[in-house]
Structures are given as C-alpha cells and as structure tokens.
Amino acid sequence: MEQRSGFKTAAIIILTLLSAYGLANLEVLRRARASYMRGEEFFAKRDFKHAMWCYQETQEFYYLPHSHWVDDSEHKEWICRAELGDFIPPEGPLDADLRKDKPEIYQKYQAEIAQITPSGDISYDPAPETPEDKSLDKKMKKKK
Numbered sequence: 001m002e003q004r005s006g007f008k009t010a011a012i013i014i015l016t017l018l019s020a021y022g023l024a025n026l027e028v029l030r031r032a033r034a035s036y037m038r039g040e041e042f043f044a045k046r047d048f049k050h051a052m053w054c055y056q057e058t059q060e061f062y063y064l065p066h067s068h069w070v071d072d073s074e075h076k077e078w079i080c081r082a083e084l085g086d087f088i089p090p091e092g093p094l095d096a097d098l099r100k101d102k103p104e105i106y107q108k109y110q111a112e113i114a115q116i117t118p119s120g121d122i123s124y125d126p127a128p129e130t131p132e133d134k135s136l137d138k139k140m141k142k143k144k
Contacts, residue, residue: 025065028062028064028065029062029065029067029069031061031062032058032062032067032069032070033069035054035055035057035058035061035062035069035073036054036055036058036069036072036073038054039051039052039053039054039055039057039058039073039076040076042054043076043080046119048080048083048084048119049080049084051076051080052077052080052081052084052086054073055073055074055076055077055080056073056077058070058073059073059074059077074105075108075109078105078106078109078113079109079112079113079116081098081113082113082116082118083116083118083119084118084119085118087099
C-alpha cells in the first residue's frame with residue numbers, strides 16, 4: 001500500500017514539474033510572438049529603427065526555447081539594417097561592422113539585402129538649413 005502511494009506521489013510531482021516547464025515555455029513563445037508582431041507593426045509603418053529594436057528583443061530575450069519567431073526576427077533585423085544603412089552597432093568600436101563580425105549570418109541574407117537601397121532613418125529630423133547652406137545651394141545652382 002505504501003509503495004503505491006509513494007509511486008502516486010512521485011508521479012504527481014513529476015507531472016506537476018513537466019506541466020510547469022511546459023507552461024513556462026508557452027509563455028516565452030507567447031512573448032516572442034508578441035515582440036515579433038510589434039516589430040512587424042513598426043516595419044509596416046516603415047519605422048525601421050523601432051522595428052529593428054523589437055526584432056533584437058525577440059532574439060535576445062526569447063531565444064530559448066528556440067522558435068521560428070527568433071529566426072524570422074533575425075531575418076527582418078538584417079532587412080531593417082539594410083534599409084537604414086546601419087551595420088555598425090552603437091555600442092561597438094568604430095570599425096566594428098556586423099557584416100564582418102557575423103559573416104555566417106550575413107551570408108544567409110547577403111543576396112536579399114544587397115538589392116535594398118538604404119532609405120535612412122526617416123524618424124530623424126535634421127537641423128534647419130543655415131544661411132551659409134542656402135548661399136552654397138545658390139552657388140551650386142548658378143554653376144549648373
């Protein structure tokens with residue numbers, strides 16, 4: 001009798017642990033999907049900087065358990081970088097280029113991103129033209 005109750009207790013504990021592990025994995029997958037979809041919304045608005053941040057969040061925080069959301073966000077991050085013309089991370093040294101630092105990843109997307117003409121960061125508001133800039137523009141127009 002005691003062996004059966006011990007077996008039942010062990011089985012209940014194991015099933016509880018397995019279900020807790022499964023639910024934790026489901027939560028990570030749900031968050032990875034939510035982060036990826038947030039990036040997709042920014043991507044649709046052509047706000048590539050914010051989209052890239054969401055895709056990076058998906059890759060960094062929700063890598064395990066590895067899902068297709070992580071792979072898709074890696075792909076979209078490289079497209080955003082190509083659109084922005086931004087392959088140098090802000091925290092790296094001045095000569096650090098992601099195309100050289102991560103050549104195996106760059107090779108996967110090289111053909112696709114080579115066709116993209118960088119549009120730059122459209123959320124950046126440049127400084128207004130100075131009087132010197134305006135006079136230079138007039139001189140350039142006269143030369144033509």
